[in-house]
Amino acid sequence: MKTIGYAAKSSDAHMVPYHFERRNLRDNDVSIEILYSGVCHSDLHTVNGDWGDQPYPLVPGHEIVGKVIDVGSDVSKYKVGDHVAVGCMVDSCQTCDQCENHEEQFCRNGMTPTYGAPDRQTGEITQGGYSKHIVAREEFVMRVPESLDMARTAPILCAGITTYTPLKKFGVKQGSRVGVIGLGGLGHMAVKLAVAMGAEVTVLSRSAKKEQEAKNLGATGVLVSDDKEAMDASANAFDVIIDTVPVKHDLNPYTPLLDIDGTLVIVGQIGPMEEPITAPLVLGRRRVAGSLIGGIKETQEVLDFCAEHDIHPECKMINADEVNDAFAHLEKGDVAHRFVIDMSSLSVDA
Incomplete structure (x- = not known):
């Protein structure tokens, strides 16, 4: 299938129109016309070569929603016209213990990311959602609940599942005390999801300027991390802290904020961190953990959870030719929402 997308041709992250071919349908494939594609900070890191x-x-993009336009002969879950989604991965071995446990992201043989990885059968490089079409294996396609706004659903496929998984894994429930470091694309979803789980949520930020925004999302307010007195007064205040900061930073101011057996979960930065001070960890049986995304079953679960609780990401809609401007904003770190590309702005004949 001939299609068009926006691609990086080198590590300067400048995106340009790119005509390419999607594979012919296999028996278990679903062919999708992409309607909306979210722009993730990890897209910027990847195309930059970080x-x-x-x-x-x-072609980046792993926050994808669209409609089914064709199905392979063995496909049973979807039909033409269905509203569907594709997230951060498009294949795995399906036979290892992790795949059988619905944790395909930890496939022992390596999951296949939605873009930038060899296809398991042909070896051709997968291309993502900044495009008009995608072809994906049925097992890695999810259904979009009818009550979700399609234009604001795409970021749930990454920002949503990336924050939902650790909130669930580390036991957030009614009455839990949750801190969220950063209020960008990941952070604002962490707030919304934790609030819907019944938690008391506080945003941790370097200044109080996002206080009203945090409250609008359901948080009780902002704890200013540069305010030593306020930080000292908040010792032992949280059961779970979700750290969404996507660059190298210092965890040491935050670990004393955890209560005994509390967990700080890193979901943003992949790479070096400042040297940790272990005393707060040892003396309080506190933990620093990491979390990736969730499996396909859990990604469907968060879509359904968002539909049940009327949770939508905060989105700014852009045309495909505005993606470089969106990347510039992500580079500056001044984004408190998720950019979403309206793919109707891109024509295969362009």
């Missing part, structure tokens, strides 16, 4: 060399040209 996480290693990339197989350019590269």
